[in-house]
Amino acid sequence: MSNLLHFSEHTLQEVALVLMATVYFLRIKWFLKWPLGKERQPATGLGDTNPKKGARYSFGLIAKPWAMESTRSKPFMYAQFVVFHLGVVASITLSFIIPYGPGLLMSSTFVSVIQVLVGAAFIVGVMRIIRRISNPYIRAISSPDDHFSLILLTSWFAFAFLAAPNDISGGEGVMLTYFILTAFFLMYVPFSKISHYLYYPFTRTYLGRHFGRRGVFPIRRKPAYQVSK
């Protein structure tokens, strides 16, 4: 292994991680300085829910595609969401396994699992790029950051797929590109929309508590009290 690849796998990643953590810390600090809107209204609704229950339901929606009309009516979009995010997890995991636990990659099954996950995520990424460009609704709301973030992640998946076997016998180009992309990704994320997961726990909790207090969450979809004639 060359010094450059060693540097890319270790020092570069560590610096990028520290930078990401620092910016995340500043982002959270900035976010928390905004005053929290106070809820004074007495609890409403049927009485079988409360802010805590609402927050739990709100969080759980991510794993319940049937619970929201938007995901219920677009199961393929929901499947894409799952595949894409599993790919992100697999690719991040890979960036730690290669330098710190390469023995795991001796297993061809493990490598295959990683490759299936990031490969599928790559395909979804390409589909999402096409959708973002061709769908007039999505195109109209897309910023340069939206396009760039998607292209960055999709490219990263492609190199994660190639890097998964951790084989430099054919040259270090793929590994170098994967780790440089990973470092760039880590440094870019806090400044981009990819950092949405930082706010996700807050938005879902606040909305869940709000709707839980008002008896809206969990959403009811019971049949009518009386069946029509």
Next chain:
Amino acid sequence: MSSTKNERSYKAQKVLDRMGQKLNRQMVGSLTACVHCGMCTDSCHYVLANPGDPTFAPAYKADKIRKLFKRHYDWTGKVFPKWVKAGSVYTDEELQELKDIVFGKCTNCRRCTVNCPMGVDLATFNRMARGLLCYVGIMPEGVEYVAKEQWEIGNQMGVLKEDYIETIEWQEEELQSEMEDPTAKIPIDKPDSNIVYVINPREIKHDPRSVLDAAKIFYAAGEDYTMPSEGWDMTNFGLFNGDDDLGGAVAGRVYDKVEELNGKKLVISECGHGYRSTRCEGPNWAKKDITFEAESSVITMLKYIKEGKIKVDKSKNPGSYTFHDSCNNARSCGLTEEPRELLSLVVEDFREMYPNRAENYCCTGGGGAMSMAEYRPSRLKSAKIKADQLTATGAKTVVTSCHNCVDGLTDLIGHYKLGMDVTQLVNLVANALVIDDIVDENKKKYAEKEEVSSGAAQ
């Protein structure tokens, strides 16, 4: 005052300054967390009624507000404005364009909110944007007029106290006549009552029958209630124009009157935005923790039936009925089951509408849209979604617990020639009341009294 791109107009500057004062953490979360996934798009009735036009998409509309936040309050937008589509406003014309979006293309129904995977609450910051524009006097004329009435006269329809009292007295006479009881009262400002009943000014101005119907129900239940002479308007244009000060003042008048009368419970007549404003948002706007119980009249009526205080006969309401959930009741207050339970007790043929409850579509008159004449064509076009929903039920009458929805539905039913009637639960409950025995008893009692008094006179 207008200005060029190089210098910001007075109003534009005011809007940006005010934004910083109105933001809270919940709103900042919603403004920051959108990933432009587009999952909210199909949840909006404006989008569904205008296929192919992305300017109606919730995320697109939200971005018109979000860009200001990003440019002036979020540092990524301050450093890389074009990269994250951050932008500012400079001219009054740009504020007018924003007005057409926040008032004319969104009814704040919150359907996109409950469909957003990230938990972004567009309706909340759309309301904030309305408030910013109203702060500098940019709003639809109708909204300005109604808000002024509510500030100055104390109710949104400018009903004078004399007219209000006169209408109540007129309904009291009707009540006496229908109940054959010359002593029947609609009490005004009666202290220490069990219930203080507040209404929508539309009931006084256009639909006094609903005041009479409520009075009949209270009478039949033997309720100790009163209507207040002041602070009786439970509607609140502060919800629509985003003015928390107006919202707090209007809700505060109601709360103060209940406390002054030492009422035990505040009962709010059927009105989606009125219920939400008075029951839910009012304490936040008025910065006041209310010390008495407050409930929708739907719940009060349901309790009367369940507790046996009133008897109803559903065969008195023949025909087929469907129920339209008011957005404010269903998506902001969780009032979805009680109206259904009550409806099923007073009609024989109740046909559910789909989607329903918190997934129901707006009547298109929400968010104060009925007072914005300039957007009527666009509103009625978007109403096609609701019209299709209504038609699919096959019902002859649509029931709703909201005066705003009554007007919105009536308008769209006329426009799309659906031939349906619109009514409220209070009307159906009053009509289904089994009161013949009470009336007969009254007849007998007062006939005897008359005989006694005429005998004494002889």
